[in-house]
Amino acid sequence: xxxxxxxxxxxxxxxxxxxxxxxxxxxxxxxxxxxxxxxxxxxxxxxxxxxxxxxxxxxxxxxxxxxxxxxxxxxxxxxxxxxxxxxxxxxxxxxxxxxxxxxxxxxxxxxxxxxxxxxxxxxxxxxxxxxxxxxxxxxxxxxxxxxxxxxxxxxxxxxxxxxxxxxxxxxxxxxxxxxxxxxxxxxxxxxxxxxxxxxxxxxxxxxxxxxxxxxxxxxxxxxxxxxxxxxxxxxxxxxxxxxxxxxxxxxxxxxxxxxxxxxxxxxxxxxxxxxxxxxxxxxxxxxxxxxxxxxxxxxxxxxxxxxxxxxxxxxxxxxxxxxxxxxxxxxxxxxxxxxxxxxxxxxxxxxxxxxxxxxxxxxxxxxxxxxxxxxxxxxxxxxxxxxxxxxxxxxxxxxxxxxxxxxxxxxxxxxxxxxxxxxxxxxxxxxxxxxxxxxxxxxxxxxxxxx
Numbered sequence: 030x031x032x033x034x035x036x037x038x039x040x041x042x043x044x045x046x047x048x049x050x051x052x053x054x055x056x057x058x059x060x061x062x063x064x065x066x067x068x069x070x071x072x073x074x075x076x077x078x079x080x081x082x083x084x085x086x087x088x089x090x091x092x093x094x095x096x097x098x099x100x101x102x103x104x105x106x107x108x109x110x111x112x113x114x115x116x117x118x119x120x121x122x123x124x125x126x127x128x129x130x131x132x133x134x135x136x137x138x139x140x141x142x143x144x145x146x147x148x149x150x151x152x153x154x155x156x157x158x159x160x161x162x163x164x165x166x167x168x169x170x171x172x173x174x175x176x177x178x179x180x181x182x183x184x185x186x187x188x189x190x191x192x193x194x195x196x197x198x199x200x201x202x203x204x205x206x207x208x209x210x211x212x213x214x215x216x217x218x219x220x221x222x223x224x225x226x227x228x229x230x231x232x233x234x235x236x237x238x239x240x241x242x243x244x245x246x247x248x249x250x251x252x253x254x255x256x257x258x259x260x261x262x263x264x265x266x267x268x269x270x271x272x273x274x275x276x277x278x279x280x281x282x283x284x285x286x287x288x289x290x291x292x293x294x295x296x297x298x299x300x301x302x303x304x305x306x307x308x309x310x311x312x313x314x315x316x317x318x319x320x321x322x323x324x325x326x327x328x329x330x331x332x333x334x335x336x337x338x339x340x341x342x343x344x345x346x347x348x349x350x351x352x353x354x355x356x357x358x359x360x361x362x363x364x365x366x367x368x369x370x371x372x373x374x375x376x377x378x379x380x381x382x383x384x385x386x387x388x389x390x391x392x393x394x395x396x397x398x399x400x401x402x403x404x405x406x407x408x409x410x411x412x413x414x415x416x417x418x419x420x421x422x423x424x425x426x427x428x429x430x431x432x433x434x435x436x437x438x439x440x441x442x443x444x445x446x447x448x449x450x451x452x453x454x455x456x457x458x459x460x461x462x463x464x465x466x467x468x469x470x471x472x473x474x475x476x477x478x479x480x
Contacts (some may be wrong), residue, residue, distance in 0.1 A: 035076075035124070035249070037249050037250040038249075038250060038251060038254075039250075039251070042077075042080070043076055043077045043078075043080055043081055044123075044124055044248070044249075045058075045081065045123035045124055046080060046081060046084055047248070047254055049126045049127075049248075049254065049257050049258045049261055050258055050261045050262055050265060050283075050284075050285050050286045051285030051286055051287065051303045051304065052126075052285070052286050052287070053084055053085075054123060054124050054125075054126040054248060054257075055072065055081060055084075055085065055123035055124075056084070056085055057126040057127075057128070057261075057286075058121055058122075058123055058125060058126065058128060059072065059085065059088075059089060061128040061129070061130045061133055062119060062121070062130075062133065064130035064133075065119070065130040065131075065133035065134045065137065066134060066137065067119060069088065069089065069090055070089055070090070071089070071090045071091070071092055071107045071110045071111065072085060072089045072090070072091050072092070072123070073091075073092045073093075073094050073103045073104070073106050073107055074091055074092070074093055074094070075093065075094040075095065075097055075103070076097070078091070078093060090110050092106040092107040092109070092110050093106060094106045098211075098217060098218055099211070099215070099217025099218035099219055099220075100122075100193070100217070100218070100219060100220035100221075101206055101209045101217075101218030101219050101220045101222060101223070102217070102218040103220070104120055104202075104206055104220055105203065105206040105207065105218075108203045108206075111199060111202075111203075114199045115199050115200045116141075116199050117136075117137045117140040117141060117196050117197070117198070117199065118196065118197045118198075118199045118202050119133060119136065119137065119195070119196050120194070120195045120196075120197060120220070121193065121194045121195075122193045122194075122247060124247050124248045124249070125192070125193070125194065125245065125246070125247050125248075126248065126257050126261065127243055127244050127245075127246055127257055127260055127261060128194070128244060128245075129241065129244045132150070132239060132241070132244060135237060136148050136150060136194070136195075136196040136237055137196055139196070139235060139237055140196040140197075140198065140235075143233070143235050144198070144233075145198065145232075145233045145234060145235040146197065146198050146201050146205070146227040146232030146233055146234060147195055147196070147197050147198070147223055147224060147227050147232070147233075147234040147235070148195065148196040148197075148234075148235050148236075148237055149163070149171060149174075149191060149194075149195055149224060149234055149235070149236050149237065150191075150192050150194035150195065150236075150237055150239065150245065151163055151189050151190060151191060151192065151236045151237070151238050151239075152189070152190060152192060152238060152239050152240065152241075152242050152245055153188050153189050153190075153238070153240075154188055154190055154242060155188065157185075157187070157188050157189075157190045158177065159177050160177065160190035160191065160192065161174040161175060161176045161177065161190060161191040161221045162174065162175050162177075162180060162184050162185070162187040162189065162190060162191075163187070163189045163190065163191055163224075163236065164184070164187075166228075170228070170233070170234075171224055171228070171234040171235075171236055172224065172225065172228040172234075173224055173225040173228065174191045174219075174221035174222070174224050174225070176213065176214070176215075176219060176221060178213075178214035178215060179213050179214050189236075189238070191221055191224075192245040192247070193220065193221070193247070194245065195220070195223070197223070198232075201227070201230075201232060205223055205226045205227060205230065205232070206218075206223070206226075208226050208230070209222050209223070209226060210222075243260045246260070261286070262279075262282075262283060262284070263279065265284050265285075265286060265288075266279040266282060266284060267279075269284065269290055272290075272292070273291075273292030273293060274290045274291075274292065274293075274294050274295075274296065275293075275294070275295040275296065276296050277295065277296065277297050277298055278297075278298040281298040281299050282296055282298060282299075282300055283300065283301040283302070283303075284296075284300075284301075284302045284303075285302060285303035285304060285306070287304065287305055287306075288302050288303065288304075288305075288306045288307075288308070289306070289307045289308065290302075290308045291308060291309045291310030291311070291312070291327065292310050292311075293310050293311045294308055294309070294310060294311060294312040294313075294314065295312070295313050295314065296314045296315060297313075297314065297315030297316035297317075297318075298315065298316050298317075299315065299316050299317045300314055300315040300316065300317065300318045300319075300320070301318075301319045301320070302314070302318075302320045302321075303320070303321050303322075304321045304322035304323075305322050306320050306321065306322060306323045306324075306325070307323075307324050307325070308320075308323075308325045308329075309325060309326045309327035309328070309329070309343070310327045310328075311327055311328045312325060312327065312328060312329045312330065312331070313329075313330045313331070313332075314330075314331050315331065315332070315333070316332075316333065317333045318331045318332070318333065318334055318335070318336070318348075319334075319335045319336075319337075320335070320336045320337075321335075321336070321337045321338065322337065322338045323336040323337065323338065323339050323340070323341070323353075324339075324340040324341070325340075325341045326340075326341060326342050326343040326344075326345075327343045327344075328343050328344045329341045329342075329343070329344065329345050329346060330345075330346035330347070330348070331346070331347055331348060332346070332347070332348030332349045333348050333349035333350055334347045334348035334349060334350060334351040334352065334353070334365075335351075335352045335353065336353045337352075337353065337354055337355060338354065338355030338356065338357075339353035339354065339355065339356070339357035339358070339359070339371075340357070340358045340359065341353070341359045342358070342359055342360050342361040342362075342363070342378075343361050343362075344361050344362045345359040345360065345361065345362060345363045345364070345365075346363075346364055346365065347359070347365040347369075348365070348366075348367065349367050350367050350368050351365050351366070351367060351368060351369040351370065351371075352369075352370045352371070353365070353371050353372075354370065354371065354372035354373070355372065355373065356372060356373035356374070357371045357372060357373065357374050357376070358374070358375050358376060359371075359376045359380075360375075360376050360377045360378040360379070360380060360395065361378045361379070362378055362379040363376050363377070363378065363379060363380040363381070363382075364379075364380070364381045364382070364383065365382050365383075366381075366382065366383035366384045367383075367384050367385075368384055368385050368386075369382050369383075369384065369385070369386045369387075369388075370386075370387050370388070370389075371387075371388045371389070372388075372389045372390070373389060373390050373413075374388050374389065374390065374391040374392065374393070375391075375392045375393070376388075376393050377392075377393055377394045377395035377396070377397065377420065378395040378396070379395055379396050380393050380394075380395065380396070380397050380398075380399070381397075381398045381399065382399045382403075383399075383400075383401060384401045385401045385402045386399055386400075386401065386402065386403045386404070387403075387404045387405060388403075388405050388416075389405050389407040389408075389413070390405070390407040390413045390414065390415045390416065390432065391405050391407070391415065391416040391417070391418065391432075392415070392416075392417045392418065393418045394418060394419045394420030394421070394422065394438065395420050395421070396420055396421045397418055397419070397420060397421060397422045397423070397424070398422075398423050398424065399418075399424045400423075400424055400425045400426035400427070400428065400444060401426045401427070402426050402427040402428070403424050403426070403427070403428045403429075403430070404428075404429050404430070405430045405432055406429060406430065406431045406432055407432045414432035414433040415432055415433055416430050416432045416433070416434055416435075416436075417434075417435045417436065418430075418435075418436040419435075419436060419437045419438035419439070419440065419454065420438045420439070421438060421439045422436055422437070422438065422439060422440045422441070422442075423440075423441045423442065424436070424442045425441070425442050425443050425444030425445070425446065426444045426445070427444055427445045428442050428443075428444065428445070428446050428447075428448065429446070429447045429448065430442075430448050431447065431448065431449045434448055434449065434450070434451060434452075435451045435452070436448070436451075436452045436458070437451075437452055437453045437454035437455070437456065438454045438455070439454055439455045440452045440453065440454060440455065440456050440457070440458060441456075441457050441458070442457075442458045442459075443457065443458065443459040443460075443461065445461045446458060446459055446460035446461050447460045447461065448460045
């Protein structure tokens, strides 16, 4: 369920779209549902629901809660989507990003095995403030859940809580939802009242306690969002470490949920790796690397640099303090040194761009050397123009290549040149003013200045 405003987030973005380790919270819930066997989860949307639909896409069904009348009312909005369904129905809030699919599967299995009207996830908390307390009758049967705002002092002392995670019998779910009322402190239809509704109508509720409190952690504000991210980050880093990745300092390494990393890769501190990034085996990443939606093949090095939407072929390296922007492909064994920016360019095998260089919208052939301070002038104020440099060429330091321009194979560009015309294969390109020395000129100049 992802229909609420989430006012405590203090954000224009719907609460459930705030990300935890690179994935919206509601999608993390959806992924857990799918991993537990749910083929196409139904997401109840309301506040900015169009944004939620756009973010999640077509692998989910959507039910709209046009008025925010409580969690029980939100669940009722899915009735048309599940008409005629008589199996187990999992229900969870969209702001519980750490759910374990195995535990969800156990809820489903328990409902099927017992035939219970409701299987209720519970846990014991030392500080249960804010959660609904589970109430039992004299025979030890769950008969009610009392929310924090409706609880008396004695009830508030109870530590077993409901965490808004249920598995209902689909045959009775919507019939009982229609019996709920708003006789409570918030004047809303509480989904937690389904336990009492089942009890009063001859149904049964079975509790399924867990001691994994982190898994059931809800997110209502930015601090809780950060806490949830810390838990998930630890899971991600641990899983990668156990699969053969060396993480020097897990506390200072930030890796997204969809990142893939090969064995024997070493990740140094202060690295952020996110999106659909794939890193091969035997790589050296960081320290202080920021990598987004990149493909980095085996044996690469990324040192104190950003790689965003770029591809690094095997054995290539970048850094320190360089920026590979979207559309960049570094060839095998190529070397990008310090303070280099490359965007939308194909860099051939064993190319060297050692320092202080900008390459945009270019193709560079294998074994070419680009000297320090080289710039491709790709933008004329209207369109981006392309620079092509052949194989085994040498571009001298402080060269300006004014695109569109082509530099041939084995060509050499003199340092300090401004190149505006094509340079053929094996040619020397020179584009600079002729040097002139005026003997003794400085003495006269200084004398005039000092008068």
